[in-house]
Amino acid sequence: METEELIRELLMNIGEDPERAGIQKTPSRVASMWEYITQGYKVDVEALLKESVCDDEYNQMILVKDIDYYSICEHHLVPFFGKAHVAYIPDGKIIGLSKIPRIIDAYARRLQIQERMTNQIAESLERALKPKGVGVVIEARHLCMHMRGIEKQNSVVTTSTMFGEFHSEDQARNEFLQLIGILNIHR
Ligand SMILES: [Zn+2]
Incomplete structure (x- = not known):
C-alpha cells in the first residue's frame, strides 16, 4: 500500500474525514515528508567517511x-x-x-x-x-x-x-x- 493511502486510512481511523478541505492534501504532504525525514537510510556512511x-x-x-x-x-x-x-x-x-x-x-x-x-x-x-x-x-x-x-x-x-x-x-x-x-x- 502506498504511504498516501496509509495516511488516508490513519485519518479515518482517528475519526477524521480525509475529504475535509483542510486535510485533503495531507496524505501526499505526509508521504513526501516521510521520504525526507527518513532519507538517512539511503546514505552510505562508510563511503561518505572514506571520501573525506x-x-x-x-x-x-x-x-x-x-x-x-x-x-x-x-x-x-x-x-x-x-x-x-x-x-x-x-x-x-x-x-x-x-x-x-x-x-x-x-x-x-x-x-x-x-x-x-x-x-x-x-x-x-x-x-x-x-x-x-x-x-x-x-x-x-x-x-x-x-x-x-x-x-x-x-x-x-x-x-x-x-x-x-x-x-x-x-x-x-x-x-x-x-x-x-x-x-x-x-x-
Ligand atoms: Zn518514543
Missing part, C-alpha cells in the same frame, strides 16, 4: 558542538531532537568538519533510539579514523515523552559514547564535557 578522510599530523582534540539534529523515535514515530556534540583526538587521520553534521543527519534521519544513534555516530568515526579517542554526546527532547506527559516538560535526555582516551582519561573527557557545557552525564 585525509592524513594530517594535528593531534589535539577536534570538537564540533551544538549540531542540531531531528530524528524519529522508533517506538512511537514522533520526533526526538536536540543537539549533538562530537569530539575526537586524531591519530594521523582527520575528517572535514562539514562531514560530521552529515554523518549525524545520516543516522538521525531514520527511525532511531537515542542510545543507538549515539553509538552509531561514535563507531563510524572510530572505524574511519582510528583516532586516539572519540566522544559523542547527544541531548534530546522526546516528544513521545513530553506529549504523553511521561516526563516533566523541558526535560532533556543525555546519552554519551566515549572511546579511547575519552573513556580512559578523565582529563580528556572532562575537557570535552566542559567545552560543551555538560556537567552530569548518564551513560
Whole structure:
C-alpha cells in the first residue's frame, strides 16, 4: 500500500474525514515528508567517511558542538531532537568538519533510539579514523515523552559514547564535557 493511502486510512481511523478541505492534501504532504525525514537510510556512511578522510599530523582534540539534529523515535514515530556534540583526538587521520553534521543527519534521519544513534555516530568515526579517542554526546527532547506527559516538560535526555582516551582519561573527557557545557552525564 502506498504511504498516501496509509495516511488516508490513519485519518479515518482517528475519526477524521480525509475529504475535509483542510486535510485533503495531507496524505501526499505526509508521504513526501516521510521520504525526507527518513532519507538517512539511503546514505552510505562508510563511503561518505572514506571520501573525506585525509592524513594530517594535528593531534589535539577536534570538537564540533551544538549540531542540531531531528530524528524519529522508533517506538512511537514522533520526533526526538536536540543537539549533538562530537569530539575526537586524531591519530594521523582527520575528517572535514562539514562531514560530521552529515554523518549525524545520516543516522538521525531514520527511525532511531537515542542510545543507538549515539553509538552509531561514535563507531563510524572510530572505524574511519582510528583516532586516539572519540566522544559523542547527544541531548534530546522526546516528544513521545513530553506529549504523553511521561516526563516533566523541558526535560532533556543525555546519552554519551566515549572511546579511547575519552573513556580512559578523565582529563580528556572532562575537557570535552566542559567545552560543551555538560556537567552530569548518564551513560
Ligand atoms: Zn518514543
